[in-house]
Amino acid sequence: MKLRASAGERPGPPWTCLRSVSQTDSSGVPDLPDFMAAAELDGVRTGYCDSKNRTEVKQDAWKRSWIFDVLRNSAHSHHLHPSQGRKQLDNYNVNLCRVKMKTLFLLFLFCHVSSPVEHSLKVHYTVSSGIPNLPESMMSVLVDDVQAGYCNCNKTIEITEDVWKTLLKDNPGILELANEQCFEILPKLFKSTLDRIMQHLNQTGGVHILQYMESFESDEQTGDTFHIECGYDGEDFISVDVMEQKLISWKPEADVIIQQGLADKATIEDSVRIVTQIYPVWLKLALKYGESFLLRTVRPSVSLLQTSPSSPVSCHATGFYPDRATMFWSKDGEELHEDVDHGEILPNQDGTFQMTVDLDISSVKPEDWTRYNCVVQLYSVKDDIITKLDKAVIRTNWGSSVSVVVGSVLGGLMLLSVFITGLFIWMKKNNVERQRCFYS
Template sequence: MQSVLALLLIGIQLVYAGKHSLQYFYTATSGLPNFPQFVTVGIVDGQPFTYYDSNIRRETPRQEWMAKSEGEEYWEGETQKTIGTEQSFVNNINVAKDRFNQTGGVHTFQFMYGCELDGDGTKRGYWQIGYDGEDFISLDKSTRTFTAANPQAMTTKVKWDSTGALANSQSNYLENICIEWLQKYVGYGKSTLERKVSPQVSLLQKSPSSSVSCHATGFYPSGVTISWQREGQEHDEDVDLGELIINEDGTFQRVSTLNVKPEEWKKNEYKCVVEHQGKTIREILTEDKIKTNHASVPIGIIVGVVAVVLLLVIIAVAGFMVYQKKKGFKPVASDDGSNSSTHSNQNHKDETR
């Protein structure tokens, strides 16, 4: 199991060829005077497409294709649903604080749910709640029950499991309704979400004595493999793979750093190998191919402000203050269901009571 905040951080990494994903993240905060009490974001295939916070109090599109595809009735309906959810999520922080015997301080109550659809028709769904950057409770779709991550969540688990109604309704949503809307949104943004763009690959170095990074950027979808070879053989020692980052235009970038001394790679052939969408790019590490920190292009690529990431940071900032770990994530396989709606948030009032 995994913290909801961690899922937010890796959410953009779930996109690759033949796979589509739809995710919603809700965050309520307390103890942050200049930060919205409640924020939501919807993400399809790693791209934020809807956004709401308690300051603007309006569900808004975050992609041009979304703004063009849905009219005022849709946005007004989503706004009213989210407003209805906002107060219950803010209240849940107080409930959780009571459970944990807390008074003041900074606190976050986070909720993530979503679904994935593979190219072969395989479906997955996940539904999890976290408090102060730690797991609180999650839905186990295979048993239609909830899993409490700590003793404080047991009261919630017992209540929700007593009738099975919430587990059944949310499982149905994840298995069917969520998939239906995922397909609809992918259809709206097909030209953007199903495009294929090959990476630009550069070898970067801050100074003549520092490590060398292989930087791939501008690629879409996000599934990329960056590896190193030494004298034609796989080399995975002294290699650090950076986080996947989303660029302002919705494409992605990633860096793999080779931590060997210059005299080592100068006397042995090192090669960076980047694989994306069946295409392989190989860059042999030589001095003339390295771009240093003084070159304008690499700095522009790496340091350039990423608007979409900033949107995610808005949601995650409070969680970063208390979140200290990252773990693995395994969504549950899907079965069947019915109906049609966008969010399932009308079913999430008084989460922790």
């Protein structure tokens, strides 16, 4: 299963993701939701939601990470620990749960892994059907994996930083083109594409999502790479071999589409031209205007967290930039590889990043605690950021009544931060892009 294609070689998967979603319907079972869905990635359970509007992203799989706000101005949908509350069932929550699972798949679609790419420009485009209160089409632009702009078919446009506003002010033609593409041309093109795919697959209704991504990545060591990828309902569907200008199928359904000649060769050539000729110019322009913002270095704030006396101690670093960072636990100055669980590098709402690494302390003797350190190594920062394992500085939500109150306040703040992070991730992954997938 393909995840990325490099210029100069026929694309093949440098890593593979095995994705699955299971759904369960029930009735008449006390305290059991009527509908439940769970997602797995490479055999690890990564997400759960049900018709009682509860959503969980497993702590041991994706640390303090992804919450999904599928309906952009609606209910936040992720918590590190599953809520125990019981809410009245209704069909809306069942449908919302199904949508959340599709959204979870979309986050896995391109299997985002932090990479050593120096600079990148990515344009995402999403068109959907059957999702209430969500714009049918959305586009977002990311520079170095940080969202720079967003727009949708409802004629909403958002620019995230003053540097990008200045760029558009000095280059009004770019904004004019973006408005034309996002508000007029692309919604029609992608809606037509989605309708044709649904018709071809004999799908007459329900929730369906078409996601398209174009990207240009520039690295001084490895050279330039270009990617054109398309996903349907959360699964890899079609990509483009940029050098050969050929379509590559990742699903039997896509095979049939390609074989029947429904793909438009001229559109493929146009997409390749945009990615290989226009995006490098735009990225260079973005780096010129955003140098102080993109090339900055921000040190993280590091905290030790523990949810119960027997749970692992989490070392949580947040607010750092760029995302090229390493984090680990050490003992006597040596990196530990056992009893350690690493989380992913994830974005914060303000464009910085966060990361977590857990240490199982069940076998650590109290007198040995001082031998353990959490180490954060940030790109372009010479000195390591070291936090010693110390009970006195661990933030908890257990213990005395005072600790419970303090823990509740901290937990509320963390939850708010996680909600904001989830909304940003959803906008980043689900607001999508500027070309066609590949119908005329």
